Amino acid sequence: MDLDEIYEAYVNDLYRYLFSLSKDHYTAEDLVQEAFYRAYIQLETVEISNIKAWLFKVAYHAFVDYTRKNKRIIIREQVSERVTESTPERxxxxxxxxxxxxxxxxxxxxxxxxxxxxxxxxxxxxxxxxxxxxxxxxxxxxxxxxxxxxxxxxxxxxxxxxxxxx
The missing domain is CATH 1.10.10.10 (Winged helix-like DNA-binding domain superfamily/Winged helix DNA-binding domain)
Structure with a gap:
């Protein structure tokens, strides 16, 4: 499986995971890119049996590094708009x-x-x-x-x- 196929298969899952950690849309997007960059660098040198779990681990470590670098807790809470066929109230x-x-x-x-x-x-x-x-x-x-x-x-x-x- 090459990186393009991996990206297509898991980008949304990684985004949702990183969004739930960071609670910020833009941070989650940046961290997804960082995670795939790190994956690209390591993909050729690492033997991977479960690609999804490995990607989540890479993303988790990218989040940890991000929070350490910024030395602050991310406070903003935003939940992305979910497309649903329901009333605005619901x-x-x-x-x-x-x-x-x-x-x-x-x-x-x-x-x-x-x-x-x-x-x-x-x-x-x-x-x-x-x-x-x-x-x-x-x-x-x-x-x-x-x-x-x-x-x-x-x-x-x-x-x-x-x-x-x-």
Whole structure:
């Protein structure tokens, strides 16, 4: 598989992953390009069995390098417009719900956040997430379980506050 085919197959997945990490459209686009540049450099010298997991790992490291270089937390939250065949109200509510979920995910510890983004939002297998994050598979499962429990509690709290207010 050459780089053009890899790009076509995985560019959207990498963009969504990097957008969920950075929460910024322009940063995600830049990081996608950086990830594919790094992939291009390493592709000839590295033996790759699972190209998708390897690309996500390259993208994750590009994001880590980016945040270290800038030494700041990316605060802006934007969710790209999703093309749906729904009413504007439903679209707004879905986007708002997704924003709240992203806020909940980003309030977790770093390891829990990273595992949930990979396994739940991007449908990675546990082993793929473990390879990307350089963790043992049982550690990934532990972080995933703890993170999910925390998010469920946050959603329950928000729901009960909403019901009390309404």
């Amino acid at each position: 679209s707004f509510l879905e986007k708002e719900g997704f924003n709240l979920l992203l806020q909940d995910i980003h309030s977790l510890k770093k390891q829990e956040r990273d595992v949930i983004l990979l396994c739940d939002l991007h449908k990675m297998k546990y082993q793929e997430a473990a390879d990307i994050l350089e963790m043992k598979i049982n550690t990934v499962k532990s972080h995933l379980l703890r993170g999910r429990k925390k998010i469920i509690e946050k959603v329950k709290e928000r729901r009960s506050r909403f019901e009390q207010e309404g």
